[in-house]
Amino acid sequence: MDRFADFLRLQIDIDLELLRLARERAEAGTEPAAAHLRGFRECELKTRLLTTHRWCGRGSGPCDRLGESYPPEDERGCPTRALLGLPYADRPGYAPRWRP
Numbered sequence: 001m002d003r004f005a006d007f008l009r010l011q012i013d014i015d016l017e018l019l020r021l022a023r024e025r026a027e028a029g030t031e032p033a034a035a036h037l038r039g040f041r042e043c044e045l046k047t048r049l050l051t052t053h054r055w056c057g058r059g060s061g062p063c064d065r066l067g068e069s070y071p072p073e074d075e076r077g078c079p080t081r082a083l084l085g086l087p088y089a090d091r092p093g094y095a096p097r098w099r100p
C-alpha cells in the first residue's frame with residue numbers, strides 16, 4: 001500500500017550499504033575517515049523523519065492533525081515525506097508524481 005515509503009526505505013538501505021563500503025575503505029586507509037560519517041547521520045535523520053510521518057495521509061500522522069497531509073490517494077502522504085524523496089528523484093523507481 002505504501003509504495004512511496006517502501007521506495008524511500010530501499011533508497012536509504014542502498015545509501016547505508018554504500019556508506020558501509022566507504023567505511024571499509026576508510027578503515028583500509030584508502031579513503032578519508034570522515035567521508036562517510038555525515039552520510040550515516042543523514043540516513044538516521046531520514047529514517048527518523050520517515051518513521052515520524054509514516055501515518056501521514058492516512059488520518060493519524062502529525063501532518064493530518066495539522067491539516068497539511070495529502071489525500072489518501074496521494075502516495076506521498078505529506079510534504080515532509082515528499083521532500084524526503086527529492087534526493088532520490090534520479091533513481092530507478094521514482095515516480096514523477098512524487099515530486100514535491
Ligand SMILES: [Zn+2]
Pocket residue numbers: 053056061062063064077078079080081
Ligand atoms: Zn507528515
